């Protein structure tokens with residue numbers, strides 16, 4: 219459905235309210251944009267609360283980020299939006315925010331990349347973590363560049379989240395799903411137990427994407443880290459946990475990491491170690 223400029227202005231104002239009311243941004247944080255046509259993008263301006271905008275606060279810019287019209291100034295985070303529109307012809311709208319749980323993962327240096335929830339795998343494959351880049355500089359776009367083609371939602375290290383979709387509401391819903399999934403992931407980490415889907419289950423879900431979301435949907439190929447599946451998570455920990463319970467592993471391993479180990483496995487490990495020494 220093609221939307222008029224007036225409709226898109228109203229939708230951006232509404233999505234701004236949703237983002238603010240749900241606590242995904244504080245103060246002037248975040249920005250929202252939509253494609254008007256092949257030459258122009260409608261965007262939220264800088265230094266404005268996204269929950270308190272009116273339709274005439276928005277600015278129109280070209281694909282180089284130059285302002286075409288609007289009384290307010292252009293946001294310094296526009297480059298991230300421009301990159302996404304250039305690399306993803308299917309993206310009609312972009313939402314950037316700092317939802318606290320997902321941003322917490324980004325600040326902990328952890329991707330939301332575990333195959334924990336089937337619908338999240340279906341929707342995103344996984345939500346990768348882009349390297350840190352100073353906001354408002356080309357560093358940020360460079361960090362996003364390798365991920366934009368394959369993923370619809372990206373965590374930005376020590377910063378926040380960006381999502382995009384075929385219209386404003388779907389770009390926003392992706393943001394909502396990312397934050398919801400971050401909360402679920404956090405609960406599994408608090409419980410100290412995660413049961414990940416298998417490679418076969420993940421492949422089945424990824425093969426359904428085009429049917430669910432249309433032929434233009436980018437194919438997400440499962441790789442070693444996106445999403446992390448049962449077989450991948452068990453690498454190096456296979457003998458450490460039984461009955462489907464596995465240690466909670468972050469994106470990296472630290473010396474302080476805690477493992478569960480059954481008595482039987484522990485005895486076998488000790489026996490192995492002693493035997494190794496005796497040799």
Ligand SMILES: [Zn+2]
Nearest residue numbers: 248353377378
């Ligand atoms: Zn930001």
